[in-house]
Amino acid sequence: MENIDWKELGFGYLKTDWNARSTWRNGAWSPLEITQDEYLSLHMAATCLHYGQEAFEGLKAFRGVDGKVRIFRLEENAKRMIRTAEYTMMALPTMELFREACVEIVKRNERFVPPYGTGASLYIRPLLIGSGAQVGVKPATEYMFVVFVTPVGPYYKTGFKPISVMVDRHHDRSAPLGTGFVKVGGNYAASLLSGDMAHKAGFPGVLYLDACEKKYIDESGAANFFAIRDGAYITPKSPSILPSITNMSLRTLAADFGLRVEERPVEFAELPTFEEAGSCGTAAVISPIGKVYDPDEGKTYTFGDGATPGPWCVKLYEALRGIQLGEKDDVHGWNTVL
């Protein structure tokens, strides 16, 4: 693509050529429709608009060192969308539908897969919405599944440099028995205000604590939290966080490297004991956390010098990127190679 400055790409929407859609009606998904239309025609009483009956996913395709395109952990993203659909009583997309739509749309938009070495990738956004009309609070009888793609650069402007995050004890993005563990739009609507407050205070990320006691670390904006201490990879186990597929992959890589993996409730009070901290997600990849600012206590916790990624963050980042870019053997079978 002659007009795109791949190295300068941010994390935003850029129009591509094709997207895919399927409609669930009378108990079956329609054959995929491939279109150039960026708009959906929707009934004004669609349940997604009124009752938040919607789910989305986020995964990436990468141009590898060998020129091939790889989609990272497609099946895990499909499984998570199916879990979200179950919880919100939507028609379940099948694994086949999810796979076919992602693969077809990445292939058709291949000219938008950023070149190897630019640090950019093609973000894939599957979307599932209740499209049937309903006025009572009930599940819809019709659903729409959509997949579009857009090329993206780093989520944080700083790229692979430590970020500073701010603790927010005054908002919760989700509740322990609520929707935090699935990927519904409402969780993100609930996070906009605290994200905006953190940005205005000069912090690119928010650190959420558990909704009940504000004693445990939940997650960091749209990314999971992890820390390194005494040869252990430590990450919160909480009912109100989204089970990150990046985090799942990092736990495997950490174990491969001989780190002990601890997935358990992580107390905020442990923060000063960590050697390294980081946030991880499809968009953020690994963003090392240099500083955590706690406005209620007026305290800042710093990891290392606060400006240089720690050695384990670097090692895990390189291992993950290496697999995604086809530089390292995909020993766990995470890539769909097109």
Ligand SMILES: Cc1ncc(COP(=O)(O)O)c(C=O)c1O
């Ligand atoms: C709230 C939240 N937590 C964590 C993540 C990271 O998950 P993953 O690694 O599957 O992208 C995301 C992004 O999907 C998210 O939105």
